Amino acid sequence: MTVTEVPPEGLTISAAAQMSGLSVDTLRYYEKEGLTLHRPGRSSSGQRRYTEQNVKWLGTLVMLRRTGMPIRDIKKFVELYRRDGTEADRLAILEAHRVHVLEQLDEVQTHLTAINRKIDYYKTAVMDGK
Amino acid sequence: MTVTEVPPEGLTISAAAQMSGLSVDTLRYYEKEGLTLHRPGRSSSGQRRYTEQNVKWLGTLVMLRRTGMPIRDIKKFVELYRRDGTEADRLAILEAHRVHVLEQLDEVQTHLTAINRKIDYYKTAVMDGK
DNA sequence: ATGAACCTTGGAGTGCGCTCCAGCACAAGT
């Protein structure tokens, strides 16, 4: 039940980049920073091969990054993730992050209504000929 | 009907910083970058004095920044703002920005539901004793 | 009148998150 087929021999880095919405450079950078849950395997000639599991984790990284979690915090999360019995800690991090995201959203929404007010003001001003 | 009194001689930079939620350094940086609508006046000894108008504009800058508008785009907006008859252009910029903010919000909200799902998963996992 | 607390400037430095590059190896299509 995969959205897009991942062949058993794995995806090339460019394919994984396309699927995750990240750039090839970013993928290598994340790996260098230790953000991958498992490093992707290598072909006989040393090229990365991404499994479906690898790609799924990239999705998690995107989720965390695009909600504003800094690289170094993600790193801590991943390190936890790699050890068993850390479920409670992972939960704590996610819940703290959730609160953080909600605060962000709230602030942006407040500013958004101010933007809307300004837009309404200009719409009237422009309509009234300059 | 001002929220906090602004004396006629104006506020010091640190007072303006406190009111706007920006740092003193950021205030000077924004001014250097040409983000102020009007540069604040100076005391006899050359210290900045912020009027209520100045402080209000800082609020606008905060609104644009915290919704993700880059400094260089704000700069263009301010330059427009300083010229008369640019109301339609200002409106266009604000509307484009509004769309951008809505897109951002939407993406973050999507990721948020994914975070919530993960949290629910861990809540169950943790409850079931590790 | 001495010291702390504030302000000024120009410019250097920082942290973040990529992004790009050189120089090389391998892969795939024709």
Add this chain to the structure above:
DNA sequence: ACTTGTGCTGGAGCGCACTCCAAGGTTCAT
């Protein structure tokens, strides 16, 4: 066989938005 494309590494470079610093001036309370 050849050419084009893709991949590898280590490391340099970049854009952004501040943030800090040195060196000095002013203000004010004790």
